[in-house]
Amino acid sequence: MNNPDVQPLTDTLHIPQPEEELPHPMEEFLRTERLPHIWCSTCGIGTVITAFITGLQKSGLEREKVAVVSGIGCSGRAAGYLRLDSFHSTHGRAIPFATGLALGNPELKLVVISGDGDIIAIGGNHFIHAARRNINLSIICINNFNYAMTGGQAGPTTPIEANASTAPYGCYEFPFNLPHLAESSGAVYVARWTSLHIRRLTNSISEALLKPGFSFIEVISPCPTLYARRNRLGTGLDLMRFYHDNAKIKHGTDTRKLDIEYQDEIIVGKFLDKDKPTFLEKRDDFLKSKLGDKFVPYMGPKA
């Protein structure tokens, strides 16, 4: 029997017609005019972008108050595809570039999205000093264990035994344990996920964005074209299966125990979340204690 108080479902539901073009749900945050992107099929970087956009939406931060900086590399292309105040800087210099923005406009939340080579090799010195100072930056380091863009060279996260174009018999250098490097340099928030852990990565990104100070998220990500091909590890999908079977969630693990051995267990989770004055808070408190009323803190460009 027809009830006049009940609206028919067809009146409330929008049923798309085949000829109708639906906007992508993330279109608002993507520079669609720059698509198609450069990344290979089943590369993990796109997943990180999805997690970042969702994490940003979840954080509730106003997009005008967020800026993203990348360096150079496949991962370093991230900023260029994001419809935010986003900057594609030079190799290894994303952190000092972002630091300048953070100090120039303390209202901004700065995010650096870049690769293991960019952030930890050529940019390694900037990384440790920004962490030491507790600059208000969130770092998302996409670790694919090699310099992908330039042909698969070994870098500071390549595991011992892994083959690379500069390590044809396998890599024999000790790699960095990134969560431990971040914590021991002064970070206040440290997590590691893989690009399979999209929901957990999204939540971590959202938490890190809301955390004042230097936060660090490592994302282990497939590079099927170079790292996986050289090491005969299969496609991106095979690497995702590897993460599924070998990544173990162990929140709160002592970061000294987070080394990654070649094709072995990968411990993921949130390892550190603590409070400490940021660089600007510390500077202002310190100078106020020395100068008293003579000290006038810098409040940003609008002050």
Ligand SMILES: Cc1ncc(C[n+]2csc(CCOP(=O)(O)OP(=O)(O)O)c2C)c(N)n1
């Ligand atoms: C000053 C300088 N040195 C070297 C290069 C060449 N270069 C471009 S990207 C890159 C490595 C990028 O590796 P990573 O950050 O891990 O990014 P991926 O491509 O693996 O995502 C290098 C060495 C450069 N562009 N500028």
Ligand code: SF4
């Ligand atoms: S070379 Fe590797 S990291 Fe670069 S886009 Fe292709 S799969 Fe991704």
Ligand SMILES: [Mg+2]
């Ligand atoms: Mg890399």
